[in-house]
Amino acid sequence: MTKHSDHSIEISGLNKWYGDFHVLKDIDLNVSMGERIVICGPSGSGKSTLIRCLNHLEEHQEGTIIVDGVELNNDVKNIEKVRREVGMVFQHFNLFPHLTVLENCTLAPIWVRKTPKKDAQAEAMEYLERVRIPEQANKYPGQLSGGQQQRVAIARSLCMKPRIMLFDEPTSALDPEMISEVLDVMTDLAKTGMTMMVVTHEMGFAKQVADRVIFMDYGEIVEQAAPDEFFNNPKHERTQLFLSQILAH
Amino acid sequence: MSALIKHTPLPDRPPPSSQTGIVHWAKQHLFSSTTNSLLTLASFYVLFLLVPPLVNWALLSATLEGTDRSACEANGGGACWTFIKIRFNQIMFGLYYGSHPEQIWRPVLAFFMLIGLVAPLFIERFSYKGLLAGFILLIFPFIAFALIHGAWLGLPVAETNEWGGFMLTFILSIVGIIAALPLGILLALGRRSELPVVRSFCVFFIELWRGTPLITVLFMASVLLPLFFPSGVDLDKVLRALIGITLFQSAYTAEAIRGGLQAIPKGQFEAADALGLAYWEKMTFIILPQALKISIPGIVNTFIELFKDTTLVSIIGLLDLLNMSQTAAQSAEWRGYDTEAYIFAAFIFWIFCYGMSRYSQNLETKLDRGHKN
Numbered sequence: 001m002t003k004h005s006d007h008s009i010e011i012s013g014l015n016k017w018y019g020d021f022h023v024l025k026d027i028d029l030n031v032s033m034g035e036r037i038v039i040c041g042p043s044g045s046g047k048s049t050l051i052r053c054l055n056h057l058e059e060h061q062e063g064t065i066i067v068d069g070v071e072l073n074n075d076v077k078n079i080e081k082v083r084r085e086v087g088m089v090f091q092h093f094n095l096f097p098h099l100t101v102l103e104n105c106t107l108a109p110i111w112v113r114k115t116p117k118k119d120a121q122a123e124a125m126e127y128l129e130r131v132r133i134p135e136q137a138n139k140y141p142g143q144l145s146g147g148q149q150q151r152v153a154i155a156r157s158l159c160m161k162p163r164i165m166l167f168d169e170p171t172s173a174l175d176p177e178m179i180s181e182v183l184d185v186m187t188d189l190a191k192t193g194m195t196m197m198v199v200t201h202e203m204g205f206a207k208q209v210a211d212r213v214i215f216m217d218y219g220e221i222v223e224q225a226a227p228d229e230f231f232n233n234p235k236h237e238r239t240q241l242f243l244s245q246i247l248a249h
Numbered sequence: 250m251s252a253l254i255k256h257t258p259l260p261d262r263p264p265p266s267s268q269t270g271i272v273h274w275a276k277q278h279l280f281s282s283t284t285n286s287l288l289t290l291a292s293f294y295v296l297f298l299l300v301p302p303l304v305n306w307a308l309l310s311a312t313l314e315g316t317d318r319s320a321c322e323a324n325g326g327g328a329c330w331t332f333i334k335i336r337f338n339q340i341m342f343g344l345y346y347g348s349h350p351e352q353i354w355r356p357v358l359a360f361f362m363l364i365g366l367v368a369p370l371f372i373e374r375f376s377y378k379g380l381l382a383g384f385i386l387l388i389f390p391f392i393a394f395a396l397i398h399g400a401w402l403g404l405p406v407a408e409t410n411e412w413g414g415f416m417l418t419f420i421l422s423i424v425g426i427i428a429a430l431p432l433g434i435l436l437a438l439g440r441r442s443e444l445p446v447v448r449s450f451c452v453f454f455i456e457l458w459r460g461t462p463l464i465t466v467l468f469m470a471s472v473l474l475p476l477f478f479p480s481g482v483d484l485d486k487v488l489r490a491l492i493g494i495t496l497f498q499s500a501y502t503a504e505a506i507r508g509g510l511q512a513i514p515k516g517q518f519e520a521a522d523a524l525g526l527a528y529w530e531k532m533t534f535i536i537l538p539q540a541l542k543i544s545i546p547g548i549v550n551t552f553i554e555l556f557k558d559t560t561l562v563s564i565i566g567l568l569d570l571l572n573m574s575q576t577a578a579q580s581a582e583w584r585g586y587d588t589e590a591y592i593f594a595a596f597i598f599w600i601f602c603y604g605m606s607r608y609s610q611n612l613e614t615k616l617d618r619g620h621k622n
């Protein structure tokens with residue numbers, strides 16, 4: 001069933017509306033295996049909507065989205081298949097507050113991947129070590145700081161051994177002193193060759209990690225380029241304006 | 250590097266004493282303004298008029314001695330608690346157990362078994378909740394029935410039409426609430442379903458029962474239900490009431506749970522979806538545990554309502570706590586002591602309802618605190 005191509009994600013002619021509101025307009029985007037993409041743009045420009053379409057948290061009305069060789073349509077089987085291979089990290093972490101950190105990490109592997117509980121726990125501990133909080137395994141999310149919670153959320157996604165990771169402003173809800181601990185974990189992850197799509201305004205992270213930076217405005221991809229080119233030599237007026245605003249402070 | 254100034258935080262001090270103490274409390278709560286002071290004085294006056302005669306009647310000049318009405322008549326004036334004492338078993342356990350006190354251990358044992366089984370469900374770290382809940386739902390009812398009804402295990406038979414009193418009130422409401430729970434969960438989920446057919450059916454079902462008074466439901470359960478069964482099948486009267494009560498209660502439970510479901514942030518659903526959990530996995534492990542916890546105060550409140558509403562089963566000829574008290578007061582031996590009967594029934598209802606209401610308030614405060622971190 002899985003078609004082999006060197007593209008992890010293929011989006012073509014993607015259009016989406018909320019009621020009458022045209023939120024995504026003619027999006028064409030291919031993401032190669034192992035590519036790391038940073039998406040930026042003003043608030044309300046459709047960045048979240050775009051990456052949420054990639055695991056079908058949002059439904060699109062026009063165009064095709066093929067993720068890891070599986071086309072996202074209304075076939076529930078396909079949606080399940082894609083979600084197994086795509087991890088997502090949210091702005092507000094969305095950890096399960098009634099489960100311990102370890103249970104947060106093992107639930108999906110046990111039920112979706114059918115991993116035996118013992119193995120799932122051992123693997124979860126490995127990932128918790130990778131995000132540097134193995135000692136918090138038996139605490140509840142409410143007992144952790146924001147930065148720690150977000151790292152647990154990353155570990156929870158990684159426990160499903162996804163081939164693609166989506167991040168929606170993972171550091172926007174964090175106090176400033178906790179941002180770097182999360183970005184460090186994401187940088188480590190980038191080094192493992194994970195395909196990543198990251199919505200963020202952390203331009204330092206973009207410069208250091210991204211292969212390509214995409215600028216969105218009013219539901220369109222306005223400009224995309226390698227970070228060097230993007231930051232030093234933006235082609236579009238809107239990109240320039242946005243960069244000057246975001247880099248001003 | 251030059252030496253840095255070290256900062257020692259100030260120690261905490263207790264609040265000033267004018268903020269504490271009984272005088273301060275009275276000032277704040279009873280005499281904070283002229284209106285408030287007047288209301289306080291008026292309330293004290295009303296209490297002064299009501300409480301002493303009541304205490305006198307119910308306690309000081311009441312009768313508890315003796316075994317028949319002559320003791321009360323000799324004493325005159327006060328309440329005749331002798332009546333309640335002598336008819337206690339009948340009022341609490343109904344006609345059969347009232348006249349077979351040596352068998353009362355059976356319903357009592359069933360009651361404590363239930364408490365013992367339910368208690369572990371409230372222990373946070375108890376990990377076999379599902380299994381235990383299944384046992385309570387599917388197996389315990391048969392054990393309880395075998396105990397209370399008898400016939401099995403060689404116990405003398407207590408026909409259901411001789412069940413009554415507090416025992417019947419308790420059975421009707423506890424079975425109602427427990428059986429309504431799974432049904433209510435399904436209805437609440439169905440009401441939020443994306444499938445229009447399922448959603449419409451659940452909305453229709455819920456609104457049907459919510460729009461019908463329990464008394465009508467009981468009436469229909471006793472008159473209409475037998476029509477759905479082949480003639481000759483004689484549906485037990487208590488069972489008929491239970492079916493009606495369960496369906497009725499499931500609608501209210503569903504609404505309480507729907508409130509809980511609505512309180513779960515969208516992010517929880519999305520995180521579960523993004524991890525690839527299927528619908529029932531998402532609901533069972535992520536959404537329902539959180540939603541049910543939030544719904545407990547609401548469910549307890551509907552339970553209190555139901556507990557009191559079970560008095561309506563008199564309409565189909567069942568003698569619950571209230572009606573059994575009344576019946577006892579209408580016997581030749583104790584004619585005329587209705588007041589005592591009503592007050593005793595009210596007292597038992599009050600103890601249970603107040604206890605449950607306090608419990609649900611405690612829970613609400615606890616949950617509020619839980620949500621803040």
Ligand SMILES: Nc1ncnc2c1ncn2[C@@H]1O[C@H](COP(=O)(O)OP(=O)(O)O)[C@@H](O)[C@H]1O
Pocket residue numbers: 018021023041042043044045046047048049050
């Ligand atoms: N569920 C929704 N219903 C209607 N409008 C929505 C919904 N979600 C987002 N929008 C609108 O779509 C636009 C794009 O949203 P979003 O993708 O979240 O933007 P971004 O992530 O770039 O800030 C915004 O104007 C937002 O108000």
Ligand SMILES: [Mg+2]
Pocket residue numbers: 047048049169
């Ligand atoms: Mg967004």
